[in-house]
Amino acid sequence: MTRISLSRRRFMIGSTLGATAAALAGYGALKPDAGGAVLRSAEQLTMKAHRLLQGRGALAREFLEADISPSFRVNGSTMPDSEEYAALLDSNFADWRLKIDGLVVQPREFSLVDLKKLPARTQITRHDCVEGWSAIGKWTGVPLGSLLRSIGLKPSARFAVLHCADELEKTLDGSGRYYESIDLIDAFHPQTILAYAMNGKDLSVGHGAPLRLRVERQLGYKQAKYVMRIEIVDSFSGLWGGNGGYWEDRGYEWYAGI
Template structure:
């Protein structure tokens, strides 16, 4: 997501599965308890409807090589302003590691090479941004469910939280670090990938190198880039402002199903 839609009371809501409702410049509305209640109800309806229609692991549409977009816009952060990230980028991410911890029986710490040696999936899908544009790209990566299964989930595990290297703005806790979350239904969906490849090459820095999330049945802001850590939790109430993601803390809906 770009800063174009920050701080201006952007409000994402879905009404009876009809899609995303964009309300720009509505600061007073976003602060209204009644509006927030309506949006939460609409989000629940959208989530319930999509889960019912797409039960059994139904897939998002996949495309052919000929359908790849000649230009795939990079939005949000294109280069994290973090010294540790710059150091890792300088070594082609050879010293980068992904941590998986929290409510797991066996915490994991994996290098990029180790991830690339695991079973992979390649898919050509359409990326839909809440700003109104779409693009088709080819993604290769490790199914998230495989890693969570390897780590072993505790009985009270409910969400996977993705902690990232980029910071879009300073937040109340002083970090501004990007984060997102999925429930386990979407985390174990076969098209939910930790992608290290794009269009047949290594994932570019502007698109989230060395690793980004692909969750093909949700809008683009859920596809967290520059992944550093996956934390398995029973609640995200204590993370950020407690709404499950950087943009969700700023008024976006948590379940961004399409």
């Protein structure tokens, strides 16, 4: 493979981000539906530029034990408000199961015990929140890619959708339930894990027990907590607002790369 020089990469990134800025500059003159299309197009440009600059397999910075933050803020839900989750918590998640289905060869369910028996990865990384704060934590869990390989993906698979236990808005159609998604590039990234432990202990409820996503090259709202099911899909068309996530349906960017 031909290696791209640093100066060439900077030129390509500058050109791409310039196109993004130009697209956004014209947003105000467009109709709302057209404006949404422009923003989605600009987001795609940003994602491609980010991955071109860093490389698909580039790792987020990892830190030392001494760097772990003395306190790590709980953000978003502090505990899902449902009888189902309360019952799971009462049993110390003995009855909890992670379901993986959709465009897979062999749908499966994993207990927490099952996941803890699998090869794990531990990483000390920085969590960057869209609200402007950061904290460093130590996460241990199962690489998502290894789980997906174990069950097999169908050729049309494109995205992993994480359905969660927390419901931020009470809605009849279920659109208030938290969900997130990533593409398969990020799903198979070595630092993308389903974490069941933080700083050497089982996840606390506030931090997403029993299982949460860590996709380390994206902002905090992508790190879905209280994961119950992973659905492999080819598009977001059948998912509530159709934008791939709870916050994305409310105007946030789907790709939150850092």
